[in-house]
Amino acid sequence: MDFDLVVRNGTVVTASDIWESCDIGVKDGTIVAVGPRLPAAPGAQEIDAEGAFITPGGVDAHVHLSQATTVGVDIDRSIITNGKVPDPENFVGDTFDTGTRSAIAGGTTTVITFASQMKKDESIIAVIEDYHKLAKDQSYCDYAFHVIITNPTPQIVEDEFPRMVDEYGITSVKLYMTYKPLQLLDYQILDVMYSARKLGITTMVHAENADVIDWMTQHLEQKLMTHPYHHGTSRPPIVEAEATNRVICLAELMDTPILLVHISGGPATKHIRDAQTRLLPIYGETCPQYMFLLADSMRKGDFEGAKCICSPPIREDKSDQDAIWAGVKNGTFTIVSSDHSPSKFNHPNGKQRGLKDGNLPYGKFRLVPNGVPGVETRVPLLFSGGVLSGRISPQKFVEVTSTNPAKLYGLKKKGSIAPGFDADLVIWYSQTKFQPFKLTNEMLHHDVDYTPFEGIEFKNWPRYTIIRGKVVFSHGEVVGEMKYGQYIRREQSLLPGPRDIWLSEWRP
Numbered sequence: 307m308d309f310d311l312v313v314r315n316g317t318v319v320t321a322s323d324i325w326e327s328c329d330i331g332v333k334d335g336t337i338v339a340v341g342p343r344l345p346a347a348p349g350a351q352e353i354d355a356e357g358a359f360i361t362p363g364g365v366d367a368h369v370h371l372s373q374a375t376t377v378g379v380d381i382d383r384s385i386i387t388n389g390k391v392p393d394p395e396n397f398v399g400d401t402f403d404t405g406t407r408s409a410i411a412g413g414t415t416t417v418i419t420f421a422s423q424m425k426k427d428e429s430i431i432a433v434i435e436d437y438h439k440l441a442k443d444q445s446y447c448d449y450a451f452h453v454i455i456t457n458p459t460p461q462i463v464e465d466e467f468p469r470m471v472d473e474y475g476i477t478s479v480k481l482y483m484t485y486k487p488l489q490l491l492d493y494q495i496l497d498v499m500y501s502a503r504k505l506g507i508t509t510m511v512h513a514e515n516a517d518v519i520d521w522m523t524q525h526l527e528q529k530l531m532t533h534p535y536h537h538g539t540s541r542p543p544i545v546e547a548e549a550t551n552r553v554i555c556l557a558e559l560m561d562t563p564i565l566l567v568h569i570s571g572g573p574a575t576k577h578i579r580d581a582q583t584r585l586l587p588i589y590g591e592t593c594p595q596y597m598f599l600l601a602d603s604m605r606k607g608d609f610e611g612a613k614c615i616c617s618p619p620i621r622e623d624k625s626d627q628d629a630i631w632a633g634v635k636n637g638t639f640t641i642v643s644s645d646h647s648p649s650k651f652n653h654p655n656g657k658q659r660g661l662k663d664g665n666l667p668y669g670k671f672r673l674v675p676n677g678v679p680g681v682e683t684r685v686p687l688l689f690s691g692g693v694l695s696g697r698i699s700p701q702k703f704v705e706v707t708s709t710n711p712a713k714l715y716g717l718k719k720k721g722s723i724a725p726g727f728d729a730d731l732v733i734w735y736s737q738t739k740f741q742p743f744k745l746t747n748e749m750l751h752h753d754v755d756y757t758p759f760e761g762i763e764f765k766n767w768p769r770y771t772i773i774r775g776k777v778v779f780s781h782g783e784v785v786g787e788m789k790y791g792q793y794i795r796r797e798q799s800l801l802p803g804p805r806d807i808w809l810s811e812w813r814p
């Protein structure tokens with residue numbers, strides 16, 4: 307057959323099956339055949355998988371790139387960049403080039419990032435257009451956008467949401483129930499849900515109770531309890547659980563699907579599970595930091611624990627971590643994303659911002675930019691610490707890192723190994739030939755000066771990352787080109803949506 311690429315002798319894994327001694331035939335960037343002993347014409351590229359696992363390329367549906375932090379910064383309008391990150395010397399996160407370079411080095415072939423509306427932005431169209439310019443010709447992997455909504459005016463939800471879907475292929479929005487520069491009130495959340503239901507938009511929600519956080523933070527500061535560790539003290543699991551339950555109630559009222567992002571604790575997980583048991587279209591996302599780390603990571607040194615400040619916080623009690631793993635295994639969590647949202651540690655505008663307002667040497671957790679790096683480590687962590695440790699099956703790994711993110715967000719050609727899908731593949735090392743190692747930040751490809759997963763042992767790592775039939779990462783080296791990544795227009799979610807079941811006589 308006329309293949310451009312044949313990957314031979316692999317153990318192919320999908321979300322439902324495992325096929326040993328299997329070949330994959332690729333033509334024009336698309337998988338056209340899967341089966342044993344595929345014939346290939348002379349000149350076709352061939353890769354021997356050596357019996358190792360072949361999984362679909364990772365789809366990381368929660369990645370912040372070329373996006374300014376809003377914590378502790380008075381920004382209420384978007385800065386028009388015209389494709390250039392403003393003041394790059396003081397930009398402390400990853401841009402599209404460094405972030406997607408890191409993604410492919412860890413087996414992720416598609417990322418969904420965030421175009422972010424600011425509170426006084428009167429249009430999301432300009433925000434989307436400008437974010438496109440930041441991404442154009444800057445990505446090593448394929449990419450799509452969510453839009454963060456902070457000012458849902460009638461013009462935006464009634465006139466611009468349809469344009470967002472039809473003209474830009476963006477079928478998801480993210481809402482915040484916390485952070486003053488981003489927070490929406492329940493009334494505004496209902497406005498967004500009302501429009502999202504009509505248009506088939508998936509609504510993502512960061513669920514934490516903002517008033518409780520503000521009250522707790524103020525009273526902790528009065529007691530000088532401002533060490534990075536007390537970021538978690540200000541946000542016990544009930545803060546996440548209350549907001550999770552509240553937004554599930556709003557979604558049930560509106561009969562609209564939602565995704566609860568980066569769930570960290572057992573109580574919130576239970577609320578999601580209970581809603582799913584009642585057959586509500588409620589989906590859950592968690593992240594590796596909640597599966598592999600505990601709150602003692604924020605106790606390190608006087609201020610070093612700031613490296614692990616993220617929201618919701620990494621939890622103190624191992625029972626929360628166990629609940630997260632159980633939720634991954636039993637299907638409560640639809641996807642596992644990285645929430646890659648890093649700030650450099652040794653930079654005055656990065657994590658060091660927490661030292662600018664007294665109580666040294668501990669600083670104030672309130673001023674520390676939230677977020678940790680993880681786009682490169684997400685897939686290897688779940689494979690090594692999940693599959694190879696026996697905590698999840700290979701099929702579950704594929705489901706939560708690739709197949710379900712693609713389905714949830716309407717990436718119809720991503721997330722599986724089958725004819726008609728993009729040839730996005732990860733070929734792992736044969737276990738007999740791989741030497742386990744302990745991770746250091748120097749091994750990674752992001753533009754951040756630390757990793758929260760320093761010292762964790764990895765029992766495997768992607769040997770090849772392939773995007774649309776092209777090898778972009780091989781044996782520890784990025785071999786792809788920055789301009790290779792393509793913007794992907796998305797369709798509506800392929801997972802169950804509204805049920806047409808109502809709580810009163812009201813109908814939209």
